[in-house]
Amino acid sequence: MKIQVLSTFLILLFFSCQTKDNQSENSSNELPSYKLETLDSVTVSGILAKIFMFQTADEDHIIFRDGASSDVYLFDRDGNPTDKWDKTGDVPGAFSMSGGNFTQDKNGNLVILDIMSGLKLFKKDGEIVQNFGIYQNQWSLGGAFSHFKTYQVIEKDGKEYLLYSLDIIEEAPDDYDPEFLQTRKNLILTDLETEETQTFLPFPEGSQFLNGNVFVFSDFRPVFSYDEKSQLLYLVFQNEPILFTYDWSGAKPVLKEKAALNLDGFVAGTGFEKGVVSFAKIADYKINPYPSQILNLEKYGDDLLISYKPTPADKGDIAIVMAGEASKELRAKLSEEIKTRTVVLTQKGDIIPLTLPEMNSYNFAVIGEDIWWMKKHTGEEEQEDFTVYRGRLVKE
Known part of the structure; x- marks a missing residue:
């Protein structure tokens, strides 16, 4: 009797595992694929x-x-x-x-x-x-x-504005320290009729740019897309693989949700101690020659298009470049590895690589x-x- 019960249990366990494997495969197979069709x-x-x-x-x-x-x-x-x-x-x-x-x-x-x-x-x-x-x-x-956009004309309450950002938004501080990032506003909105301008949107809670370090300015350049129909603002920072979604139905955007982006090859930085990089320094390729960067974010139908540059996987190769000892062949290899990639982020949160036709740089x-x-x-x-x-x- 005990043998029969054990046999039955093993059979059920086998079919249960098979079902889970099949569900995993089906889930993977059910992801749609996209292509860019020329009209x-x-x-x-x-x-x-x-x-x-x-x-x-x-x-x-x-x-x-x-x-x-x-x-x-x-x-x-x-x-x-x-x-x-x-x-x-x-x-x-x-x-x-x-x-x-x-x-x-x-x-x-x-x-x-x-x-x-x-x-x-x-x-x-x-x-x-x-x-x-x-x-x-x-x-x-x-x-x-x-061709990627860095600003957007938007309409709110019947008026048109330009939504954008600048590396330097505030006056230069006496000292570039973590407190500067605690109070920085990252977006600018200018009335296209009156030139009235306001700054807004500090780093949201949970952002790596509030970790007590300082960063080169290209790391926290905002990349965004505002959807007038839903009044949602989608935003990422160039070196942070997190999508922040804001409800902008009121006067100011209110953080609605944040979602980690599992972008293949993307490496987020942790910043530097105060004094290592100066105010308004855009990048330091001696310290980090191949930073990961999200370059573009577009609302497209129900989905989002995200374009980014990854970091080479081999840290040894990067070290050779930093030491100034890289051959032409190695540099060419790494240039291929960091070519811009574009993915589709679906409403369900799936990230689907997109193969684009050959186009200029x-x-x-x-x-x-x-x-x-x-x-x-x-x-x-x-x-x-x-x-x-x-x-x-x-x-x-």
């Missing part, structure tokens, strides 16, 4: 520009800019040139290569934030609508050229339901023809 493309020709970059598009125009100057190019949706203008030199509304990408307000005006000269609004023909200064003078230029821009990217240039000759693609994510 159409436009080629513009005869362009002489050093850094020709897609900026934005609406139903009438596709807009480009030379990132190395203030030259702005307008084309119709078939790629025919319709206008070109610039704001170079000592003229009202001038901006420079330190300007971000153009975005548009609800009237179709072009909005650009130049961290050196300020916030500008133009009609599409170049006429100045607003010529605001910069909220706080910056000590360094921004970052590499990219500026990555992609999200405008509504559309994703825009530029063709990678592979020739050695100077490029004069440029192709921009429009696509959408689809489940396979």
Whole structure:
């Protein structure tokens, strides 16, 4: 009798384990996969520009800019040139290569934030609508050229604002210490009609930037996306794999939830003791040559798109680089390892890697339901023809 009971127990245990294994496999197999499907493309020709970059598009125009100057190019949706203008030199509304990408307000005006000269609004023909200064003078230029957004035009209570951040928001303190991070406000909101500006959003409770150390400033650059329909603000900091979701239905965002992001290859820093890094120091590649960074966060349908750069897995390789003894082959290997990755974060919290088509190093821009990217240039000759693609994510 005891033998029969034991046999029955072992059989039930076997089937129970099999069921759990199957559920695990089914759960893994049930995750959707996505691909970026090309809808159409436009080629513009005869362009002489050093850094020709897609900026934005609406139903009438596709807009480009030379990132190395203030030259702005307008084309119709078939790629025919319709206008070109610039704001170079000592003229009202001038901006420079330190300007971000153009975005548009609800009237179709072009909005650009130049961290050196300020916030500008133009009609599409170049006429100045607003010529605001910069909220706080910056000590360094921004970052590499990219289609990823660093600011967003949002509407609240019938008014339009620019939501953005700056490395330097407050006056420089006498001493850069952990207390500075305890009180820092990380976001800026500027009224696009009156220039009235407010700063808000301290580091939330549980953030690594409140751990009593100091950090290089690129580590805590906020990356965000505001969804007007749900009035939710999604936010991460560049070197912290935590998604903070805020309810912004009221006057100020209120933290609703936070979720750890299991991003493959991402390594969060712990900061430095006071005195190791100075105020407004953007990065220190001698101390950390390959920091993990979340570069972009976009609300896309019900999901979020997250783009990030990982850190190489082999600490020995990193040590060789830090010692100045890395070969060209090792540096090339590590450059491959830290290439930007993009994942889909679903409503259920699943993180799904996204394989993107070949595109240039500026990555992609999200405008509504559309994703825009530029063709990678592979020739050695100077490029004069440029192709921009429009696509959408689809489940396979």
